[in-house]
Each structure stands twice: as structure tokens, then as C-alpha cells.
Amino acid sequence: MKIILNTIIMLVLFVGILNAQTFFVNQNIDRSQEPKPGKLFSMELPKIERAKLKNGLNILIVEHRELPVVQLQLVIKTGAEGDPKGKAGLANLTADMLDEGTKKRSALQIADDLDFIGASVSTSANFDGSLGSLLTLKEHLSSAMDIFSDIILNPKFPQSEFDRLKNELLTDLLAQKVRPDIIATNIFNQKLFGSEHPYSQNLDGNEESVSNINIEDVKIFYHTYYSPNNASLIVVGDITKNEAIKMAEKYFGKWKKKDVVLPIVKKPEGESEPRIYIVHKEDAPQSQIRVGNIGIERNNTDFHAVNILNQILGASNGRLFLNLREAKGYTYGAYAYFAMMRYPGPFLAYAGVKTDVTDSSIIEFMKEINRVRDELVPEDEFEMYKTAVIQRLPRVFETPAQIAGQLMAIELFNLPEDYFSTLIEKYKRITREDIRYIANKYLHPEIITIVVVGDKNAIKEKIERLGYGRVIICDEKGKE
Structure with missing residues (x-):
């Protein structure tokens, strides 16, 4: 089944290449001359439909029928800007832990179940948000959503998987310490934003901050910010608005909202002199x-x-x-x-x-x-x-x-x-x-x-x- 989905993805890329080739075909190009600006144009944009569940979850839907696939993206509107002082990297670690086991599936079972239906799930965080993505064939949407919603709503945060991910991250950070390019960028951000601002930190944190993070920190971050009224579900692909709303209600309708206190971030001021x-x-x-x-x-x-x-x-x-x-x-x-x-x-x-x-x-x-x-x-x-x-x-x-x-x-x-x-x-x-x-x-x-x-x-x-x-x-x- 994974072969089928990979084939579809390759077809999407192939269509894009053909479109690019069509643009350039039969053009007489004098490579000794600097290219002239092309003709400006307009483009047809996708129609965006909106809905909202009773628990506050925003839903954005775009029908895109070229292939029988559906792409979902769950956006939590808090990312690394919510990392506590001294624990930079927490948002990223929390997102990484989501698919490491739920109350009814181990990390291996999640991987096997996704592989069986040819679907893929990824989780990540940036400074502005925490993200969960699902790509699946339309015919397996129900099975894929059962897995995806389980990952988002019922993470178990097993200690053994946390220890493994944390050690892997610390190893990566250790390797970065000897790279002059990374050192330069890290110090630039630190000096420009000042130590109190989240943008002064590496998204992955540093050795000291990651060492300070424990599994309880991950659970607290999750329970503080992962809430339907602090989230949006984006649905794009071979699906109608009504289908998307019914699907969201079925798999995320019982997700209970809570009061979310968003982190307060001061506008950065930068240096006062060169x-x-x-x-x-x-x-x-x-x-x-x-x-x-x-x-x-x-x-x-x-x-x-x-x-x-x-x-x-x-x-x-x-x-x-x-x-x-x-x-x-x-x-x-x-x-x-x-x-x-x-x-x-x-x-x-x-x-x-x-x-x-x-x-x-x-x-x-x-x-x-x-x-x-x-x-x-x-x-x-x-x-x-x-x-x-x-x-x-x-x-x-x-x-x-x-x-x-x-x-x-x-x-x-x-x-x-x-x-x-x-x-x-x-x-x-x-x-x-x-x-x-x-x-x-x-x-x-x-x-x-x-x-x-x-x-x-x-x-x-x-x-x-x-x-x-x-x-x-x-x-x-x-x-x-």
C-alpha cells in the first residue's frame, strides 16, 4: 500500500516538472544575454471553506481533486515561544513524543498501522506553533484518522521513548558545538535578541536546556497548550466540506477545550549600537x-x-x-x-x-x-x-x-x-x-x-x- 502512495506522490512531482517544462519549451534562449523579466500573470487560487466545532476547533477545507489523497494538518498555535526559561527545546521534544506511543498503541504499532494503509504522519514544532500532519489515500481516510487522532489526543509519553529521543537530541547538539556556521548563527541570535527572548534560542535548545527537560515538562506543555480552542485543522484534497466537517466531528469532537493562557513575548528591541x-x-x-x-x-x-x-x-x-x-x-x-x-x-x-x-x-x-x-x-x-x-x-x-x-x-x-x-x-x-x-x-x-x-x-x-x-x-x- 505504501508503494501506491509513493507512486501518487511521484506523479504529483512529475506533473509539476511537466508544467515547468511546458513553460520553457520552444523558447529561443540566448544564453549570452541576461534573462529579461517574464510577463506578469494572474493565477487561480483554491477556494477556502471554513467551519468550527463546538469545542472551538477551527476547520479550513480546500477541495483539491487531482489525486485521490487527503492532506491534514493540525496546528497548535503555540510553539517554542512557550518554552519555559532554561528549557529551550521543550516544544520540539513534546511534538516529537506524540507518535512515540498512545494509550492503545505502541510506537511500533503506530508505524505498522500507518505502513499497512500507506499513510504517513509527522509531528514537529517551530517558534509559532506545534504541528501534526497526515497524508493518506482517500479510501483509507477513516483508518488513518483513527491513528492520527489517537496520536494527537491520547499520547502516553513513555519514559523509555523520551529518554531515547532526549539522548539522540543531546548527541546532535554535541555535534553542532564544533560547527562554526551553527555557532555563528546561535551567537548572532543570542546577541541580537537577548537571553530573555525565545528567538535567542535554538529551536532544538542547547545541551544545558535539553538536559533540564524531563518527562513531566513534556506532559505539562502538552496539557497547557494542546487544546481545540488553541488549534486549527486544515483539510486539503479529495474531500468535500461536509465530509471534512463530519470527519472532524467524529475524531476531534470530543476533545475537551480548556482555558489556554498564551505566553507573553515582548517585542524584541535589538542592539542599541553597532x-x-x-x-x-x-x-x-x-x-x-x-x-x-x-x-x-x-x-x-x-x-x-x-x-x-x-x-x-x-x-x-x-x-x-x-x-x-x-x-x-x-x-x-x-x-x-x-x-x-x-x-x-x-x-x-x-x-x-x-x-x-x-x-x-x-x-x-x-x-x-x-x-x-x-x-x-x-x-x-x-x-x-x-x-x-x-x-x-x-x-x-x-x-x-x-x-x-x-x-x-x-x-x-x-x-x-x-x-x-x-x-x-x-x-x-x-x-x-x-x-x-x-x-x-x-x-x-x-x-x-x-x-x-x-x-x-x-x-x-x-x-x-x-x-x-x-x-x-x-x-x-x-x-x-
Whole structure:
């Protein structure tokens, strides 16, 4: 049965490839010339139906009949932002424990039952929510829902499975301690957000915080936040609205609601002055560089302009890449992104560069940040990046899983009901002047935070001469 479902998944991917090939077929391409912007277009978006159970569970339904499959996503609207102080990683561990045994099924039985009907279940957490996903053939929906609802509603949290998962996580975290790229990102977040903010922590936690977590913490997190009135059920696929509501009522209707006190998270403030933190790695052949500041939240109305700004600056064909890799040859790749979550996340530009060009690379990072703030993006360049963003939009609505992922954003970030239907028009209205305005609003070289993991003996004096900010030496945990 699993072979059947895997075949269906491959067909979905194959259809997407054919669509992409159809777009490019018979086009005369002069590869010596830079590609011109494509024609902007509109797209047909899925109709979203809504319902709500008496216990407060929100239901979003999209009929998608191309294949006889159904994708479900249960979204708990609390994630790692609910981790208690000193126990970062708890939300993630709680989600991982859901399918490790219920009151009537062991972890092995869950795996066997899913395998028998060719269904798949996954559980995870991010900063904004905790997620459970189910993909199944329509003909096995009832059996799959019996397993899925059992996982969500009746987890047993066996001590033996908790010990195993915790030890596996600690092993992974131990391996991360020697990776300069992970050290650089962790310290960047720590310094930018401050130790009290959840975004300062790794989603998986660290050795100390995970060691502090016990099985009772997992149970408390589950019973505190896993509640129908703090959740949404997203249903996409070969199913009608009435079928979806009946299914939700049957399997989640008896889930009892409770008072949920959501965690209070203060808006991050970032640094008050520019600072450069150096983490010493003896004889390191490379320096890992992180440059950035506090960015924006996901439901900000500037989201669309920021997306285009990010494409211009940080994409694989963006200015940082073209400068530091193509023009200068300092690195294999230089990128940037805005992490947009429930609260303002980081703007982060990053690269791993050769040690002897560490200071020169920082100069180029700052040059590109200032250039997009000071100058209008040339018309051809702007249209190329803007068109690239718009032309990618249909690809995130091709499969049930992709559609469910987009609906999850509506629920987690309280996006307006017409969000998707107005998406393309909002992108089309963005101008070059908007990009310069947005760059000045969200890129702040005057309070920039820079982290460099590398050989301080080879890079410290050169970095100090740049004059971009106070240089501070800290260890691999960020201690100054």
C-alpha cells in the first residue's frame, strides 16, 4: 500500500516538472544575454471553506481533486515561544513524543498501522506553533484518522521513548558545538535578541536546556497548550466540506477545550549600537560571518515589499551572491533572509569566507546593505527580481501539502481572509521607490550586529580598523 502512495506522490512531482517544462519549451534562449523579466500573470487560487466545532476547533477545507489523497494538518498555535526559561527545546521534544506511543498503541504499532494503509504522519514544532500532519489515500481516510487522532489526543509519553529521543537530541547538539556556521548563527541570535527572548534560542535548545527537560515538562506543555480552542485543522484534497466537517466531528469532537493562557513575548528591541563579536577558532581556514538586525513580523503589511527586497539582496542570484562570490571570489555563496514569525525575527546576511578576506567581506556586506538603502534599484534589475517572486507563487499551491502549508500561515499569523486572492496585485503595485523606503525602514547599519567565528589572531586587528562598531571577543557560548 505504501508503494501506491509513493507512486501518487511521484506523479504529483512529475506533473509539476511537466508544467515547468511546458513553460520553457520552444523558447529561443540566448544564453549570452541576461534573462529579461517574464510577463506578469494572474493565477487561480483554491477556494477556502471554513467551519468550527463546538469545542472551538477551527476547520479550513480546500477541495483539491487531482489525486485521490487527503492532506491534514493540525496546528497548535503555540510553539517554542512557550518554552519555559532554561528549557529551550521543550516544544520540539513534546511534538516529537506524540507518535512515540498512545494509550492503545505502541510506537511500533503506530508505524505498522500507518505502513499497512500507506499513510504517513509527522509531528514537529517551530517558534509559532506545534504541528501534526497526515497524508493518506482517500479510501483509507477513516483508518488513518483513527491513528492520527489517537496520536494527537491520547499520547502516553513513555519514559523509555523520551529518554531515547532526549539522548539522540543531546548527541546532535554535541555535534553542532564544533560547527562554526551553527555557532555563528546561535551567537548572532543570542546577541541580537537577548537571553530573555525565545528567538535567542535554538529551536532544538542547547545541551544545558535539553538536559533540564524531563518527562513531566513534556506532559505539562502538552496539557497547557494542546487544546481545540488553541488549534486549527486544515483539510486539503479529495474531500468535500461536509465530509471534512463530519470527519472532524467524529475524531476531534470530543476533545475537551480548556482555558489556554498564551505566553507573553515582548517585542524584541535589538542592539542599541553597532557591535562586532568575534569567536576565536584557532587556525580556522574560514571565517563564518553573520550580519543583521531585527526585521519584521509575518503579518506586517510590508511583507510583500520585504520579500522583493530580500530577493534583490539575498537570493542565489542576488547582489550579495553576485558580489562576494561571482565578482570577488571570497566565498562559495553569500545570502540573506528575513525570518518573519509572529514577532519580528532577524534580518540575517551570511557567508563563510576565506580567512584572509574576512574584513574585505564585511566591507562588501555593508556596501550592499547601504547601496540598496541609498540608491534606487535599476528598472531592469527591479523588474527581474519582482517577476521572479510573482512567478514562483503558483508553485506553492500545486500539491495538497503545499496548500495546507499556506493555510497554516493564515491561522498562525492571523492573516486576512482575502490574503491569497490579493497576493499578486499587492506584489504588482510595489515600486522601486517602495524598495528603497523599505530598505531604510528595516536595514539598520547604524545599529548592526556582526558575528564572526574565525581565527582572531588573523582577523581581529583588520576588523577593528574597519570602524563599524565596538569589537568584542566571546567564547562559543557567547560569554564575553
